[in-house]
Amino acid sequence: MLRIFYGRAGTGKSAAVMSEIKAAADRGEGGYILLVPEQYSHEAERELCAMCGDRLSLYAEVLSFTGLARRISAELGGLAQAYLDKGGRLLCMALAADGLYSRLRVYSAARRRSELQAMLLSAVDELKTACVGSEQLLEASEGCEGELADKLHDLGLVLEAYDAVVANGHADPTDRLTRLAEQIPDCSMDESSHVYVDGFTDFTAQERRVLEELMLKGVDLTVCLGCDDLKGGSEIFELSRMTARSLLAFAKEKGVDTEVQRREETDGKNAALVYYADNMFSYSSAVYPERIGNVSISTAPDMSAECEFAAAKAVELVRETGCRWRDIAVAARGFDDYRLSLESAFAHYGAPLYAARKTDLLSKPLPALIVSAYEIVDGGWESSDVLDYLRTGLAGLSQTECDELENYLFMWQLRGTVWTNGEDWRLHPDGYGAEFTDEANETLRRINGLRRRVSAPLMRFAENTKSAETAARQAEALAQLLEELELSERLSERAEALAVGGRAAAAQEYAQLWDITVSALEQCAAILGDTASDRESFGRLFTLMLSKYDVGTIPAALDRVTAGDFDRMRRRNIKHLIVLGATDARIPKTDADAGVFSADERKKLLEMDIDLGGASDSELWREFSLVYNCLTLPSESLSFCRPAFNEKGEAQRTAFVVNRARAMFGLEDKTVSLSRLRMNAEAPAVELAAHALRGGGAPEASAAEYFKLNAPERLEALRRASDLKRGSLSRDSVRALYGDKIHFSASRIDKFASCRFAYFMRFALGAKPREPAGFTAPEMGVFMHYILERVSRDASQAGGYKNISDAELRGLTDKYIAEYVHETLNDFREKSKRFEYLFRRLTKSVHQVVLDMANELRSSDFEPLSFELDFGRTENLPPLQLGAGEDSLVLTGIADRVDGWLHEGKLYLRVVDYKTGSKSFDLSDVLYGMNLQMLLYLFSLAENGRLLYGRDIVPAGVLYIPAKDVVISSNTRLGEAELAKERADRVKRSGLILDDPDVINAMEHGEKPRYIPVKFKNGAAQGSALASAERLGLLAKHIEDTLKSMAKELRRGSIAADPYYRAQQESACANCDYVEACRFSDGENGEHMRPTPHLAATKVWSILEGGGENG
Secondary structure, eight states, X not given: OEEEEEESTTSSHHHHHHHHHHHHXXXXXXXXXXXXXGGGHHHHHHHHHHHHOTTHHHHEEEEXXXXXXXXXXXXXXXXXXXXXXXXXXXXXXXXHHHHHGGGOSSOGGGGTOHHHHHHHHHHHHHHHHTTOOHHHHHHHHHTSOHHHHHHHHHHHHHHHHHHHHHTTTOBOGGGHHHHHHHHGGGSSOOTTOEEEEXXXXXXXXXXXXXXXXXXXXTOEEEEEEEOSOSSSOOGGXXXXXXXXHHHHHHHHHHTOOEEEEEOOOOTTOOHHHHHHHHHTTOOSOOOOSSOOSSEEEEEESSHHHHHHHHHHHHHHHHHHHOOOGGGEEEEETTGGGTHHHHHHHHHHTTOOEEEOOEEEGGGSHHHHHHHHHHHHHHHTOOHHHXXXXXXXXXXXXXXXXXXXXXXXXXXXXXXXXXXXXXXXXXXXXXXXTOOOOHHHHHHHHHHHHHHHHHHHHHHHHHHHHHHOOBHHHHHHHHHHHHHHTTHHHHHHHHHHHHHHTTOHHHHHHHHHHHHHHHHHHHHIXXXXXXXXXXXXXXXXXXXXXXXXXXXXXXXXXXXSEEEEOGGGOOOSOOSEEEEEOOBTTTSSOOOOOOTTSOHHHHHHHHHTTOOOSOSSSHHHHHHHHHHHHHHTOOSSEEEEEEESBOTTSOBOOBOHHHHHHHHHHTOOOEEOOXXXXXXXXXXHHHHHHHHHTTOOOHHHHHHHHHHHHHOHHHHHHHHHHHHOOOOBOOHHHHHHHHOSSEEEEHHHHHHHHHOHHHHIIIIISOOOOOOOOOOOHHHHHXXXXXXXXXXXXXXXXXXXXXXSOHHHHHHHHHHHHHHHHHHTSGGGTTSOHHHHHHHHHHHHHHHHHHHHHHHHHHTOSOEEEEEEEEETTSTTOOOEEESOGGGOEEEEEEEEEEEEEEETTEEEEEEEEEESSSOOOOHHHHHTTOSOHHHHHHHHHHHHHHHHHSSEEEEEXXXXXXXXXXXXXXXXXXXXXXXXXXXXXXXXXXXXEEOOHHHHHHHSOSSSOSSSSOEEETTEEEOTTEEOHHHHHHHHHHHHHHHHHHHHHHHTTBOOOOOEEEETTEETTTTOTTHHHHOOOTTGGXXXXXXXXXXXHHHHHHHHTTSSOOO
């Protein structure tokens, strides 16, 4: 007999079925089966057990169609047949594609493309579910033409070949229901058996055949369907209506008795929700006669705020209504977009949540290591792939060793043959220009050892997979890599550690990872065997195979809010439903994958009696039915929430089901207030209270008042934390961080003068950003210094630049470029072709800078005396010491070049600094304690230089020299004279020069100087770069006082954030590496920007001479 129970949602269909099963159990009658969808079987079994008690298993059972197939197969002795898992099925498809690729018209590339194999496997699933065989496809291909004919032809061959491969000792799980339909006539079920089918909207062709066979067997079959009327009604019930008609028609044709029952009672559900269910898809303008409070519409700023809304709403419902967490559900179409934010929000609000999910296996350590290994050996040892490999934690290195090797790889971006050529890496662990100390050499030796430990197994893996010609050999090569890395032991140790730490679920996950991987390898060897396979194709196939598996999770406790997509909302005992993403972009979902066949092709197939669905409005009806079934689940309240804007900042429109609720109940959208939401739970409320200490509105004040009355100690702790200043270091801390005597270099002075906190981060804590080594301005500077120093030294030995030709200069320049490439860049062995190309482009600039320097010195009496002069490490040149006692400081540093001119028994010195950037000398910087480098060197030489040079020293000046080629851009065409003038302006030096006619003439002969920053008028030198000896003395005194003041501040432990500020993009905070750690805000916590406006030289001298104020 066939019985149809139908009615709208909530009319008691399921309850009636369970009541009948309970009554039978009470009578002691057995043979009752409740058939439900797979994802609902556990929940249905719990409900039925709650109703029938422990004796349920004696008289009835809850099964899915697959469960029924297993039950009957076990009865008839069919369990000996091994069903393939997801990975095994993909391998069978790969083998099938390999055997017939030459006969395929559209999908011949599937032999080598694992992604195409996966697509064909999906098509096979769809065809088998629709009960479409290979013969039917091949016959249909002859009855049509064009691309559709070719697709049908190929799929017919693929389906036939796939089944042939599977039949070789295995079974395809997609054939379970087909096999079930074939076995039902031989099973023990008869007229005394009762099967109830519940939870379905319609049935696949396979499922329908099973139901038909049950009817023919004489089983008492009851099918529950959500439908308003079998004769006609709302289109959302069309699929169920058609299903009922089809089953009734079959029963009538086969002479099976039928009974149809319409259910109309409302199961005690809230009247407003029943009204909404009845009119959700209605075209009428019906309005509910009463005001209600259990349906609401809210608008949040974004998706994150929606998730906070859901968490706060759940907390509020439990507190206000007394319901359990399990009485609440959260649903969102496209739930994966919400999952992480929702889990985070519920954790923050202290609400237990279970969001059923299957973990992406490829994101787990073992599969990730395998994927990375193939990427490395196939992709040329790219540094990003090697880093991914190391980060799995399974590469055989400790975490500290991984970090050290990773930092080196990240800095130098090493790739390709530098991993495999056997030569030691020679690049400095600290980047370009760093000095090779004993410590650096030891670090490099250690890194080379780590590199070999990592590369050796991978190189053997590369060799083994290269020589392997079959899939079985490829699987063996991969297994050897896993064995060499001792991954079984490593994973067991990690799982044990997780279990001891109380993370049982994570421990179980690690055990699953190893079992899945080993099983996949065994299947590869068993199924593919001697099939020809190279490393690349096997790697892609195995990676795709692993992606088909997943690691499931189960809830740690039953009393939790459940969350998921609409199709996961199968529980009937939901009292409160919270719907997120209630926009027309998500409801209804319209972006379903059409698969192999387009919608037009599906219509043509339907005309040929091949029904694959998607050919009419059936998919839209199915989506509407899904929306209806989900939104009619709650018995007490329904809450909608939507984001005002999506992640792209686009405004979102409300979903039609929300518009219907708004019109039906006269509802208004409520704007979500995060402040008010956060008053629902302790942790968010603490944040509100913290904001109240610095202002805020009513919610913040209320939160603060709550903690004042109920947890005053927490509010006091917040108040103390809010009053904390950045503070200062103790004397002991200063001594521990900086040593007993303060050592200042030029770079340290600049950093301290620009911001005390930045100095603390860089030089006390040693914090610095991790950046790839690139040939940028600093590295370019090191390179230029290297060339200029060596060329100048050779020129000096030849009697100066006056005695050396331009051709000889070019030869020297080329010589030292080659030397630098060999010594520092290791002949480009560890560099990309692009790096080598960009470096070669620099050589023209280097030649021009060298020639420019030579021309300057040819017109000058000053000659280079020292290059890279190290203050503190040079014999007869002690470091400059200032102050006494604890506040004393030692100045160190390296001057790029020192030039000298011997005149009347005195040695006039100028300090030269090569600049590859755009920096120029600014006297106002010196006033503020910045850019003191060259003047420090000059005044230090004035005090201690006699020991080095054997003469009395006279400070003659400092010069910034551009160490880069001049690039001239113009909107108009420039003539030769204009170009020459423009270039002359660009090569002009900046700096400070002793205002002495003899010194000026010695620096550059003539009254039309090309290089030094001086102009002549009426025979007299003029310009802001000139300074008298007295003024230089004032400057020296100012610098000394500034440094002593810095030393005192440093000893006092100052770490204040006091960044200098000149303009928006010219301040210490612009591009600061420590912004996230600093959190500086001008005017807060007693900290302020320090204005350093540009001042004219006359103003600076006036201040130094006591005639004006600083700033």
